[in-house]
Amino acid sequence: xxxxxxxxxxxxxxxxxxxxxxxxxxxxxxxxxxxxxxxxxxxxxxxxxxxxxxxxxxxxxxxxxxxxxxxxxxxxxxxxxxxxxxxxxxxxxxxxxxxxxxxxxxxxxxxxxxxxxxxxxxxxxxxxxxxxxxxxxxxxxxxxxxxxxxxxxxxxxxxxxxxxxxxxxxxxxxxxxxxxxxxxxxxxxxxxxxxxxxxxxxxxxxxxxxxxxxxxxxxxxxxxxxxxxxxxxxxxxxxxxxxxxxxxxxxxxxxxxxxxxxxxxxxxxxxxxxxxxxxxxxxxxxxxxxxxxxxxxxxxxxxxxxxxxxxxxxxxxxxxxxxxxxxxxxxxx
Amino acid sequence: xxxxxxxxxxxxxxxxxxxxxxxxxxxxxxxxxxxxxxxxxxxxxxxxxxxxxxxxxxxxxxxxxxxxxxxxxxxxxxxxxxxxxxxxxxxxxxxxxxxxxxxxxxxxxxxxxxxxxxxxxxxxxxxxxxxxxxxxxxxxxxxxxxxxxxxxxxxxxxxxxxxxxxxxxxxxxxxxxxxxxxxxxxxxxxxxxxxxxxxxxxxxxxxxxxxxxxxxxxxxxxxxxxxxxxxxxxxxxxxxxxxxxxxxxxxxxxxxxxxxxxxxxxxxxxxxxxxxxxxxxxxxxxxxxxxxxxxxxxxxxxxxxxxxxxxxxxxxxxxxxxxxxxxxxxxxx
Numbered sequence: 266x267x268x269x270x271x272x273x274x275x276x277x278x279x280x281x282x283x284x285x286x287x288x289x290x291x292x293x294x295x296x297x298x299x300x301x302x303x304x305x306x307x308x309x310x311x312x313x314x315x316x317x318x319x320x321x322x323x324x325x326x327x328x329x330x331x332x333x334x335x336x337x338x339x340x341x342x343x344x345x346x347x348x349x350x351x352x353x354x355x356x357x358x359x360x361x362x363x364x365x366x367x368x369x370x371x372x373x374x375x376x377x378x379x380x381x382x383x384x385x386x387x388x389x390x391x392x393x394x395x396x397x398x399x400x401x402x403x404x405x406x407x408x409x410x411x412x413x414x415x416x417x418x419x420x421x422x423x424x425x426x427x428x429x430x431x432x433x434x435x436x437x438x439x440x441x442x443x444x445x446x447x448x449x450x451x452x453x454x455x456x457x458x459x460x461x462x463x464x465x466x467x468x469x470x471x472x473x474x475x476x477x478x479x480x481x482x483x484x485x486x487x488x489x490x491x492x493x494x495x496x497x498x499x500x501x502x503x504x505x506x507x508x509x510x511x512x513x514x515x516x517x518x519x520x521x522x523x524x525x526x527x528x529x530x531x532x533x534x535x536x537x538x539x540x541x542x543x544x545x546x547x548x549x550x551x552x553x554x555x556x557x558x559x560x561x562x563x564x565x566x567x568x569x570x571x572x573x574x575x576x577x578x579x580x581x582x583x584x585x586x587x588x589x590x591x592x593x594x595x596x597x598x
Numbered sequence: 599x600x601x602x603x604x605x606x607x608x609x610x611x612x613x614x615x616x617x618x619x620x621x622x623x624x625x626x627x628x629x630x631x632x633x634x635x636x637x638x639x640x641x642x643x644x645x646x647x648x649x650x651x652x653x654x655x656x657x658x659x660x661x662x663x664x665x666x667x668x669x670x671x672x673x674x675x676x677x678x679x680x681x682x683x684x685x686x687x688x689x690x691x692x693x694x695x696x697x698x699x700x701x702x703x704x705x706x707x708x709x710x711x712x713x714x715x716x717x718x719x720x721x722x723x724x725x726x727x728x729x730x731x732x733x734x735x736x737x738x739x740x741x742x743x744x745x746x747x748x749x750x751x752x753x754x755x756x757x758x759x760x761x762x763x764x765x766x767x768x769x770x771x772x773x774x775x776x777x778x779x780x781x782x783x784x785x786x787x788x789x790x791x792x793x794x795x796x797x798x799x800x801x802x803x804x805x806x807x808x809x810x811x812x813x814x815x816x817x818x819x820x821x822x823x824x825x826x827x828x829x830x831x832x833x834x835x836x837x838x839x840x841x842x843x844x845x846x847x848x849x850x851x852x853x854x855x856x857x858x859x860x861x862x863x864x865x866x867x868x869x870x871x872x873x874x875x876x877x878x879x880x881x882x883x884x885x886x887x888x889x890x891x892x893x894x895x896x897x898x899x900x901x902x903x904x905x906x907x908x909x910x911x912x913x914x915x916x917x918x919x920x921x922x923x924x925x926x927x928x929x930x931x
Binding site: 534 | 651870
């Protein structure tokens with residue numbers, strides 16, 4: 266068995282939208298797994314907007330990618346060799362050594378996948394994007410039945426789960442996206458009550474006000490920028506804002522909401538979240554989301570790109586909204 | 599007894615810093631108080647930055663001042679005639695018919711003042727500014743002993759109470775102000791641990807980082823703008839921000855914090871507050887603050903301007919920071 270890993274290294278830090286030559290596909294020979302380690306062959310690699318933040322050399326909640334070192338991220342794979350008694354060859358696991366085909370990992374970082382759900386769901390609704398939606402909406406947003414929930418990037422990996430949990434909890438849901446096709450899916454398949462194509466409306470605030478004549482009580486922010494301003498403008502008193510992502514801001518000089526004084530006047534609460542701070546909810550999350558999937562109440566979309574060599578392009582496509590739902594790279598055997 | 603009230607009307611809406619000719623001093627003859635009403639002669643009028651917001655014609659938590667109608671605000675006065683059995687002539691009350699010398703008010707809006715504290719304290723540490731500090735710091739900021747609390751406009755009517763309650767609760771306190779004299783008072787009389795003159799430091803973020811080498815855990819915002827950005831920059835993970843006022847933003851085209859993405863990365867919570875939503879804490883607040891005043895643990899400063907005719911100038915002076923502590927207008931008999 267070859268122990269050559271094909272892996273991406275960050276070769277230069279992007280300015281603005283990342284370009285293909287930021288990423289280098291490099292071969293590295295691995296040592297055989299030692300005690301407590303696993304050799305894993307990846308099948309699915311997660312492609313996530315938050316990775317853009319790790320390309321900047323600054324202290325944050327997660328270390329930045331180092332130049333000319335292996336990049337990482339969520340992945341699903343099959344164990345080829347195990348140096349840990351908890352795992353055996355053939356076990357399917359989720360882990361964090363993405364952006365490559367073959368990896369040796371610490372067994373403590375692996376989670377066995379053994380349900381009926383398709384394995385890549387553990388990078389989407391049953392993985393961190395799903396937990397971000399579940400925890401960010403339910404714990405921080407605290408939506409009550411009958412309240413209005415606005416979610417931006419509502420067809421995305423996180424947003425689409427937010428929209429569906431909000432519907433399950435009896436809320437009126439408004440979703441935004443930049444694609445009519447995605448909005449049709451949200452409206453017709455998911456049952457979102459009102460949709461906004463933010464690329465087509467001349468005035469996002471006016472469109473949101475029309476979609477939410479009674480104002481919004483919860484805003485789940487995946488976009489930032491003009492979406493956050495519009496949400497503040499249309500928010501009701503005591504609205505709760507979960508700040509989960511700001512994809513519109515990642516590649517530009519960011520700006521803050523100019524109407525932030527209304528946060529005082531309306532007694533709005535804004536709370537930033539990092540999904541790994543909500544691992545105490547993992548079991549409830551798995552039980553609830555698995556139940557909703559089994560009951561047909563929670564659906565998701567995937568955009569699958571074939572082949573490791575196409576991963577940088579898939580990542581760049583995130584910022585043009587070319588994915589519908591979860592962006593994934595699938596590796597052949 | 600003359601029933602002529604001298605009262606301010608807003609005669610035009612200000613753009614930027616208000617000017618004297620926005621305010622007109624008008625005489626109006628009052629009807630004698632009817633059943634359930636009180637005739638009150640004001641002794642002290644409250645002059646508050648938040649009143650600037652009411653000069654803008656927009657829906658907010660409190661109705662805007664109407665043009666050519668009496669302005670209002672907190673005041674302390676003595677009852678001349680009572681149409682309500684709960685009050686008698688000679689009673690001293692706090693109420694909301696400020697910006698005038700004589701008023702007929704609904705008795706339900708009056709609160710009797712009958713403690714040893716000077717009556718004008720009920721417009722400061724024992725009034726809404728004090729409650730804003732008490733509730734905003736303790737309920738929203740939740741400071742723990744040993745944590746670092748940053749408060750802007752720390753010598754002001756709200757900020758100085760925040761700083762002292764934070765000290766009482768065992769926190770390290772950093773205060774900002776635009777005057778070395780005010781900062782000396784904070785440091786020498788109040789025991790604030792570190793002070794920043796935001797007008798003199800070349801880089802507020804760097805100054806705050808130096809004053810808070812372990813970062814800040816709670817920020818009580820009275821200023822907005824650059825202060826809010828600096829606080830986000832220096833905040834620790836899970837910091838709590840109470841947004842109480844943004845005096846720097848009231849007279850300009852407001853802008854939002856450009857580093858708002860760090861609210862996500864650091865899991866910061868920002869919460870806007872309106873003091874009247876915390877009336878459930880009134881009794882605890884009165885008991886605690888009265889006790890702290892009696893025990894010499896809570897001090898305050900006042901800037902007293904004599905005469906109703908000087909009230910507009912006193913209000914305008916707020917935005918140049920000419921007050922030390924609570925800005926008051928004192929009316930002669």
